[in-house]
């Protein structure tokens with residue numbers, strides 16, 4: 098089902114476990130920061146709403162989404178971190194640069210999770226334009242940050 102027909106903030110409450118002792122890293126891209134800050138707010142608040150402690154949620158910034166993979170790796174290699182949430186927004190421009198970034202970050206984040214055997218969540222918007230991004234960062238289609246946080250929590254209950 099396409100996002101246009103659902104809200105990224107709606108989710109099943111199944112497999113939501115106690116996360117009061119869990120530690121999370123949120124890696125945030127600074128590109129399109131009006132969008133990524135909204136994603137971060139959604140992810141952070143969702144973690145707290147489900148019982149995470151403020152002191153157990155650390156934030157790290159990276160310049161752009163391409164750097165999310167390395168930022169995630171630097172967090173995932175810390176054995177005290179239970180899950181990593183990567184937040185970014187890559188907006189289609191005039192060239193194929195969009196394709197290379199999206200492909201690199203999707204594969205890179207996947208590889209980090211497999212390498213360190215822990216949830217590393219792809220919370221990256223890849224819209225055609227700014228409005229599509231805003232719609233998915235607290236707008237009419239919910240907040241991708243909420244979805245990313247819930248995904249991390251559910252994976253910890255696997």
Ligand SMILES: Nc1c(NC[C@H](O)[C@H](O)[C@H](O)CO)[nH]c(=O)[nH]c1=O
Pocket residue numbers: 126128129160161162163164185186187188189198
């Ligand atoms: N155009 C966008 C970028 N570009 C920057 C890259 O992510 C990267 O930082 C640069 O290529 C240097 O390695 N990043 C985004 O997150 N969103 C964009 O729309």
Ligand SMILES: CC(=O)[C@@H](O)COP(=O)(O)O
Pocket residue numbers: 187188189190191192193194195198
């Ligand atoms: C995703 C990008 O890097 C993109 O915003 C850059 O824009 P352009 O392809 O017009 O150079």
